[in-house]
Amino acid sequence: MNVLIVDDDKIVSRSLATILSVQPDIEIAGCGSDGDEAVSLFDELAPDVLLMDIQMQGRDGLSAAEKILASHPDAAIVFLTTFADDEYIVRALKMGARGYLIKQDVSTIAPALRSVMGGQRVLEGEVLEKAVALGAGISPARDEGALAGLSERERDVVRLVADGLDNGEIARELFISDGTVRNHISAILAKLNLRNRTQIAVFYYRNCMG
The missing domain is CATH 3.40.50.2300 (Response regulator)
Known part of the structure; x- marks a missing residue:
């Protein structure tokens, strides 16, 4: 481009x-x-x-x-x-x-x-x-299909990664440890066949936003 x-x-x-x-x-x-x-x-x-x-x-x-x-x-x-x-x-x-x-x-x-x-x-x-x-013409997330293979907690992590939060911020938001966040991210990457956090965010906006 x-x-x-x-x-x-x-x-x-x-x-x-x-x-x-x-x-x-x-x-x-x-x-x-x-x-x-x-x-x-x-x-x-x-x-x-x-x-x-x-x-x-x-x-x-x-x-x-x-x-x-x-x-x-x-x-x-x-x-x-x-x-x-x-x-x-x-x-x-x-x-x-x-x-x-x-x-x-x-x-x-x-x-x-x-x-x-x-x-x-x-x-x-x-x-x-x-x-x-x-109400600027943007609808809330419709992620049931794109994230169907993830657990509810993994979906929460995906949304927070897309919001730009780092591991520590995600841990505090979800009341879990940094290590648990890392484990969730590893599982998300494997299940969605992605390579990094940026791809998680792009995947979310591309597939889950109305």
């Missing part, structure tokens, strides 16, 4: 370009630094995915996305931001953004982009919870 990156912090955009470009299935189409550049570069480069910040000097990411989607209604736009603001989330999802990620764990970005290319909408855990609570 060809990815256009737009962020007003040039260090961030260069770092993202470096990290993503080592993926065998990702090419960096270009980089921009504000919403106006996002609009012009999208028209020029026609990327498969636009990965864009929201708060930027000049035209912001949400305004740029609205302009792009007006001309390219099938554009795959994924927001990558530090702000899980309710208004931003609702506006982004209602306009048709394919993803809303929080700048935390860069290792989740490439799998998220692959899910978007596969036709999925990808939301970071905190964003997903807010979107459901706000």
Whole structure:
């Protein structure tokens, strides 16, 4: 996939370009630094995915996305931001953004982009919870089929991994030990034929979200 990156912090955009470009299935189409550049570069480069910040000097990411989607209604736009603001989330999802990620764990970005290319909408855990609570067109999980082979406790662990919790946080949430969490994760990986935590999260959002 060809990815256009737009962020007003040039260090961030260069770092993202470096990290993503080592993926065998990702090419960096270009980089921009504000919403106006996002609009012009999208028209020029026609990327498969636009990965864009929201708060930027000049035209912001949400305004740029609205302009792009007006001309390219099938554009795959994924927001990558530090702000899980309710208004931003609702506006982004209602306009048709394919993803809303929080700048935390860069290792989740490439799998998220692959899910978007596969036709999925990808939301970071905190964003997903807010979107459901706000009624922003997102339904609660429908995981009975996809997770049918897991125990009830293993399903709980999958949901918490998808929410971005680490082992210690999951242990405290479920009142179990860290070792038990590790055992559950090992069992989940084996049963779902997955390799790591990131794949657990991607599997959940791809197969269990309405």
